[in-house]
Amino acid sequence: MEVLVAQIFNGLSIGSIYVLLVTGFNLLLLVAMIIHFSFPVVVVFSMYMAWITLQITGGNVLLSVLASVVSAILINMATAPLFQHIMKKRGSVDINATMVISMGIGMVITDYLSHNLNHGFPIAFPDNFTGAGKGALVNLGLIHISFGQILTLGVGIVAVLGLFWILYKTKHGRAFRAIAENPDGAKLVGIPLLKTGLLSYALTGLLGGVTAVLMAILLGSASPGLGDQLGHKVLAVSIIAGLGNLHGGLVIGLLLGIVEAVIQGYWAGSWSNAVAFGIMLVAILVKPKGIFGTKL
Amino acid sequence: MSLTLFYFLGIAAIYILMSWAIYIPYRMGQLHFMTVANMAISAYFAAVATLSWGWPFWLVLIAGTLLGALIGWIASFAIGDAPCFAVVIVGFTLIYLTKTIIENTEALGGPLGIFSIPKIIEGTSAANRHVILIIVYLLVLLVGYLIYRMDHSRLGRAASSIFIDRELATTFGVNVKKMGMFLQTFGSAIGGMSGVMYLFIMRAISPNHFTFHLIGVCMTMLFVGGYTTQWGVLIAAPLLWGIPLILPESVQSWKIVIYGVLLISVLVVKPEGFITRPFLSKISHRIQKILFKKVEDKI
């Protein structure tokens, strides 16, 4: 029983990461109108940027966080014109082409990480960064809740709340929601689609950079293949929740984290991945358009 | 024949087949990455069947192809008419599942894989290689012919209409689901076939051979070559596979990055690829003109 509770806490932390990634993905889908499943690859790249900054500055946490956020925003803004260029040609090329461009970007970044950064070996974050040195903050029998887990959950909650605040209480958030509901209608009332789309790239970059830091703290390490793996999980989660469904993404993201953690608590090896993917496969086969309904 | 030439020709054929396997369902707009899972599953099936059950090569080839077709067919009941992103993620998850199961199963060699696949004929290794090349290129011819027939039939036209506008195609009486089931089954069959041939070319397999890089490379070949005709793959696959082999080592290690950049560039600059239908009809007109001139000159 204690194992179960412990693993549920674990699952909530990892689930928060999934939620953040899925939300970023959904934002790009709704406002920039692209399927960017290599978005998690960009996030992993930011993790590497944070790690490099740690190496260069001799352990400066603040600069690393900054490096992560800035690199995520920069990459997003740099790739935005690629996506927007093919969006303009809508008619003969559709949203699936954005998926292929996203794949291309993922290929380039992942392979670059495999060759050039740390010679392709996984990177590890030092204890003072991950807070692992602080030991478990909460100890209840078998339940150890680390500083990293609490931070991830906390920042995750703040980030999601912040995002919803932006969406519902600011001018640009309103524009985002209008575009999400009806891009043509939004254009007719004078909302600049391309400029607002660019904003969503920047915002998602910010979200991604923060998520990268949280992942560094929670996981303590990263490898080139991590981005792909996360990307596929994020795509699966958002499809099951319904593409573009922000609330659904919240639920399913957390659920996936918990399911994975619970499985890992009872079976060793990478079976947790296999089971998670197996469940997702069944869910998509049963309901290809998503459980909560899709935007597309 | 040197080993290098053998591997170049053999793997080129595999790339042609795998890229065609993705080309076929993409005719109606679906990226059917499950074909890579089909390749892995049939390759491992072939290994087990050959080593443990003693099946002869031709039986393994047919069974492997049918296995691919079966899996593709069953899945297509659910995703035959699904939106592209759903087909993509089903493909990805099946690949992950397959790899994870293989890696964790001792009987399948785990992460190290299976070795010592026997020759398919009695005789020297060199003769074996010749036979394998002949077989795989016969398969390329066969598949190419089948695709040609399909493309130039009402099936091909129906697929194109679905690609352009799915709803409009339905009003013409095109059955999207049936089309999807057919194309996905066809593509998966070729995936299975490629897996078996790959096994006998390499005479060893491991989970590392079936990566998402393979998807990326096939996509690059398909899109750079041109996804609206089958000839794009035929030209792009050997070129994109062969050219890196003769480049210096330092450039070769950037292969995937170069592919990625190529893929993105093509989509932005020339989305339909290099070999497009207008390009083909221009060429065929030129050829016809030359032929007519020759006939005229003779008269």
Added chain:
Amino acid sequence: MGQNDSLLMVNNLEVSYGHVNALKGVSMNIRKGEIVVLIGANGAGKTTLMESILGVNQPKGGSISFKGKDITNSPVDRNVRSGIFLVPEGRGVFATLTVLDNLLLGAHHNLKQASDKLKLVFDAFPVLGERKEQVAGTLSGGERQMLAIARALMSDPEMILVDEPSIGLAPIIVNDIFEILGKLNREGYTILLSEQNVYKALKLAHRGYVLETGHIIKEGSAGDLLSDPSIVEAYLGA
């Protein structure tokens, strides 16, 4: 009010969608303070013309100028900032956003004045004030039309384009809407209106243009058009 100042000039406008020529040399002149109505059957090109003025389409030929400046290739958001706003066909309100959010979207380029504008709008349309936290999808057709017009007012426009406001509305509601448009015009807004309900529109407007398959075939004062037998036959039949 300077009735003779030209606010919007359209000169020989040509607009195509692919190979379809939707507008084939349309010319129009709208003066400040007028209500001008665009009459025509479905498919005549009314919406295309309005959207082209707004900046949605890239014209193939001809020109558009607003307040003396050329806006032929100007994008929508720039034109909205200059003082043009469209009330789209079918209202175009965002059903999943609240009434308040819909209104604030109208003031997207000009949020500083938003709270003043909101007061004006809620005075003019009290029902919108009552429902301001409600999601727009729950409004009736007439309320949505008012919302769409109110949203236009939030942008502080000089010229309002109204595309077929009477579609899908009960006759009583249509009367209310036309009354509102008349009132707005008297307060100084220039209005270009496209309508299938020709009688009511001509009763409201100062002048009209008749559009048929991409050409202007007639123009004149509202009174003249109302008594023109060919117009009566084509558009004012049973």
